[in-house]
Amino acid sequence: MNFFAHIDLKPLPMPITHQQKLLLIGSCFTEHIGNNLSDLKFNVLQNPNGILFETESVARSLVSYIQHKQYAAADLFHYNELWQSWDHHSRFSNPSLEAALTAINQSQTEAHHFLKDADWLIITLGSSFVYKLNDAGRFVANCHKAPGQWFTKHLLPIDEQIALLDNTIHQLFHFNPRLKIIFTISPVRHLRDGVVENNRSKARLLETVHHLVNKFDRLFYFPAYELVIDVLRDYRFYDIDLAHPNYAATQFVMDKFSECAFTEETKSLIKTIRQIVTAKNHKAFNPESQQHQAFLKQHYEKAVQLAQEHPYLNLQDELQYFKG
Template identity: 65%
Template sequence: MQFQVPIQIKPFDTPVTYRDNILLIGSCFTEHIGNYLGEMKFNVLQNPNGILFDPMGVCNSLVSYMENRQYTTADLFELNEAWHSWMHHSRFSNIDAAEGVRIINESQQQAHAFLQKADWLIITLGSSFVYKLREGGRDVVNCHKAPAQWFNKHLSSIEEIVTALDGTLHRLFHFNPHVKVIFTISPVRHIRDGVVDNNRSKARLIEAVHHLVNKLDRLYYFPAYELVIDVLRDYRFFDIDMVHPNYPATQFVLEHFTASCLDKDTQALMEEIRSIVIARKHKPFHPTSKQHQTFLQKHLEKAERLQQQHPYLHLAEEMQFFRQ
């Protein structure tokens, strides 16, 4: 008997490899993918503005990277004894406005340079809802716990989402002619919107993204949302909040990502790198023992061999660790 709906994910005709530079942007599920790829020693940059949920925030952020926009203290606002940016996650907030601007602009410059040479852009969209300031009407990607009456909440239409993403992608392909884009929809439920509106929100994202993938070259879709909601479809695969996919669900999605987005040679190399990463995390009972020194030497030689065979890998930290 089958206890799951089978899903067939067609492998990408152009797979992701270790030679690629990968920029990830979007919801918190973006960071599950980014952390996984980063730990496996892919060259990644994730969420230069911090976590973003809606398409408008993603588009505005990408445009700011292409333009290498530099912020000033006039772009920040003060709330609860800290300075914040409406376009950035609270990890960029600071009690000193000048320092906050410095950190934001450093991230902007890094994103501009990375996007210019990126081979892949992975966009994970979480919600169709957009928040706008009532005074001025500007889009807000993070409310920073400001009073609810400061904002208007708007459910973007499919047409609005398609128009925003389409325009941004055309600018992106002029800025970086060889970049390819993977879209995913976050399986995280936005229960604060209510079950009905959460489903309306996700449906609009899915429809808009598929419209673009069918229309433009170099766009791909990876079904992270469908893997959790339609294949696993069980609350035992969610965290205690019943909103976020738990570790087994996340690993399930990442296994399918590996199988469909990476070619066989890259997967084989990943397994070798995985053994080095695990070895670095090993906590010995007797660090000075001959057995442990042999263990370190063995993995140092393996890391050096891989680095020599694949000079584009970034294994310097691992090799330094094993030498010590």
């Protein structure tokens, strides 16, 4: 008797490896994937603008990386005693205008150079709802807790989302001819929009993404949304807010991603890396004991051997920790 729906997970025709560069952009679920890949020593850059939820902001940000856009003082606004950007998450906000601009432009530069050489771009879309700033008539990526009357909320039609992403993809492939793109839809439920409205929003994202995947041969779809919504299908896999998938759910999704994205050789390497990383995160009861010193020595030797066998892995933190 089956207790879970079955999803046919198609393996990527070109597997992801540790030698490759991966840029991730999109919703908060992007960071679950990105943090996991980073912990496993993949070469990752995630969300250079901070968390982005909807298609318009994702497309605009990617184009800004291609063009190496640099922000000026006129691009920021002062609110709640902070200098902020309508294009960026609040982690870039700062009481100092100069500091905010420096952080934003450094991130823009890093994203420009990383995207130029990236092998994979993973885009996770979270919502079809966009917010337009009434006075300026422009879309915003983050409202920064400004008064609601400053904005007009709008459910972006499918054809507009397709046009935005289609144009962006053409620019991406011209900028980086070897780039491959994986689309996912975030399983985070935007309940503040309403249950019905959230489902309409996700449905538009699904139609948009599948239209594009069917058009371009270097675009792929990974069903993170369906794995949580249709396979797990249970509130015990959500956090207390009933909107965000919990640790068990995100790990389930990552396990399935590993199945279709990595070769057996990469999976074996991941297992070894995870042992090293877990050992580094181990909190010693008595750091000065002979037993702990032997533990450090043993794992230092393992990390050295791993670094020699796979010089493309960044194990500097682990080597420094075990060496003491």
